[in-house]
Amino acid sequence: MNSELDDYDLKILRTLQRNADYSMNELGDAVGLSHTPCWRRVKNLEQKGYIKQKVTLLDAKKMDINVSVHAYISILKHDEQSLLSFESSVNTISEIVECYSITGDKDYLLRIVVSSVEEYEKLLKTTLVHLPNVASVNSVFALKQVKYTTELPI
Numbered sequence: 001m002n003s004e005l006d007d008y009d010l011k012i013l014r015t016l017q018r019n020a021d022y023s024m025n026e027l028g029d030a031v032g033l034s035h036t037p038c039w040r041r042v043k044n045l046e047q048k049g050y051i052k053q054k055v056t057l058l059d060a061k062k063m064d065i066n067v068s069v070h071a072y073i074s075i076l077k078h079d080e081q082s083l084l085s086f087e088s089s090v091n092t093i094s095e096i097v098e099c100y101s102i103t104g105d106k107d108y109l110l111r112i113v114v115s116s117v118e119e120y121e122k123l124l125k126t127t128l129v130h131l132p133n134v135a136s137v138n139s140v141f142a143l144k145q146v147k148y149t150t151e152l153p154i
Contacts, residue, residue: 020054073108
């Protein structure tokens with residue numbers, strides 16, 4: 001754990017991970033601080049980059065985005081420019097919600113969300129296989145989401 005953070009900072013971060021919509025008074029009450037010291041700590045955590053952004057998590061099923069696909073990508077060339085070109089292109093595709101450079105016999109792991117298998121097939125044929133430097137795409141469909149959290153274990 002980062003030694004720069006004290007117990008109050010950790011309480012603030014844990015609380016905000018569960019609900020970023022608290023008012024400063026509610027957050028202060030939850031962590032045992034009054035409004036002003038809590039506000040100062042939150043601003044400090046933001047300034048230091050511990051808090052990157054505050055977002056609203058949507059229910060994918062209610063949004064009719066029911067298919068989660070993990071695509072393993074093999075790359076043709078591994079020089080810096082080729083990899084940067086691939087990574088830059090991935091960042092422009094909204095259906096790709098996560099991208100990791102990985103070890104092993106594949107180079108990247110993508111998590112892709114779409115409303116149907118047919119939509120994924122279209123994305124695969126029209127976009128994914130045409131990304132810069134792609135040698136192959138191996139897709140795995142998730143059957144059921146067993147666990148999902150955005151909370152870091154702090």
